[in-house]
Amino acid sequence: MTELDRYSQLVFAIAGPQATGLKVDAGAVSMMLDVSEMTTDERVQIEAKLRNACEQAGAQSVRIMLTAERVAPRIIAVASGKGGVGKSTLSTNLAVAMKLAGRSVGLVDADIYGPSQPRLMGAENSRPEAEGKKLIPVMGAGEVPFLSMGQLAKPGQAIAWRGPMAGNALSQLVDAHWGKVRDIIVDMPPGTGDIQLSMIQKHKPMGAVIISTPQDLALMDATRAIGFFDTAKVPIIGLVENMAGYVCPHCGEMSNPFGTGGAEAAAVELGIPFLGRIPLDIDIRLASDAGTPPALGNGPIARAYADIARHVIDWIDSPKAPTA
Template sequence: MSDFNAFYDAIVAVVGTRASGVKVVDDAVSLMLDVSGLNADDRVQIEADVREAAERAGAQSVRIMLTAERITPRLIAVASGKGGVGKSTLSTNLAIAMARAGRSVGLVDADIYGPSQPRLMGVEGVRPEAEGKMMIPVMGAGGVPFLSMGQLVKPGQAVAWRGPMAGNALSQLVDAKWGNVRDIVVDLPPGTGDIQLSMIQKHKPVGAVIISTPQDLALIDAMRAINFFDTAKVPIIGLVENMAGYLCPHCGEMSDPFGSGGAEAAAIELGIPFLGRIPLDIKIRMASDAGTPPALGDGAISDAYAAIAHKVAAWIDLPKDSPA
């Protein structure tokens, strides 16, 4: 099977977040299927539905491992010391790139005061349903389940909440019905305020990805975010340099309006991994505004996000008693 996305979308349409660990090798498909809360007949039916969906997508063989284990998702914080560095765009494309690599991943837009993920994920105006007191994530671009405060307020409405209310809102997003999602990318608001503190206290991430643009002022703020997570004993997965070089679509000349290599140099100085750089490209802005994140496509930009996702996933999977 050549089209992983076609298969993944077909499965998600049938079972949503119950499917995880999807892998496609040639025409052979394997995945894990969460059957928690289902009786024997329903388990047989849902397994049959998955096989049928896979075969329609072109699978010659389908291997399904059933599991009823309750999974507590691991949180991957994406943070910066300041706004305007492309944190939400990175979070979206990181989650999608990880999903394309076969990981069961979700996305939380924890920027309570400036949520933008509904547009980036192509489901603006779609409200999540609830089961009891737990919200059910909405399926966004690339079959990635996600939740955002932007789904619960009217477009353009200001959210004027004090710290405790914002912290409670974050808990509702994280403590949702995520099914078999194993990893959740959390897009944090800028800075090191109440939202970050609430997350550390109640939902400690396994690690943090720090994003910065190359110029010195952004790096100074990124250092503050790194120090915050160091103090909270949250490991730094690595540093991403965004808006790293602009390729003129007319003349083809490369320029560096925000400088070059600053984040990589800072990572080396701090002794933390440098995860990669994303260029300043109008295609990213256009695709994001259209709700079709560039990580869904092919080409240099998609490859850049995929490379960062690979390094993040490798870090997560590394036994923590092993050297990084």
């Protein structure tokens, strides 16, 4: 075994493919270390391990050049044309379900004026730290890192900002230290105003998931949201129907207070995929208020979120999805 081979095995055992360009010359060892997918603590630890291991193996000097060829995370917007249809709950559980499916995923609460993700993610008392001028996401339920304006404002404080200020705040949440996160679910505010325009213009989502309840008025607003993303040339991943039927816990009878099948019919009419439906179930409300997303469970509700997540993942990985 040559000296280069010996050091190669040693370096690979510590840093894997992140260490490249290894050279050994008269006791001087040099290499490049890609730190773009590492946190600061990980970088410091791996760099120290590499240096110590090489010195113990006989290196007279060790030079480690740090590189950061970071790949920007892909943004998936979850949107609706109106409030009160369950968009934030879907965003939370979609992110958790994608994480459970093995994706490297994060969550941004872009609903600047009504942030709810800290409660939904079970981290109401958490506050993000900063490194340099960038925020470090907080770990939430299901080991999903997330950021929300609700973490930066005082509890119960009304956020009365004009569009440009809100847009700048959103940029701070998106342009954070996401580390190994590859997909970011963005919980959009309802409507098609300044925040949505800022998001699309500056952070160009890879695609959008639209959520609606079954009744006609909600579908009209969802159709407007679809038109908004179409105009901005953001692909529609599909439509989700929320509050789709209620099973009485006492008699087991199914009722449909908001109608049924409207979103699926609208998806067919609009020529977009139908991703699935979520029932109107008190367990979703109880789990959400407790900061334990129902996607973490094993019942039919968790399976419904898992099915939607699988559709989204398949779309992201498909040839028809944008590559940049």
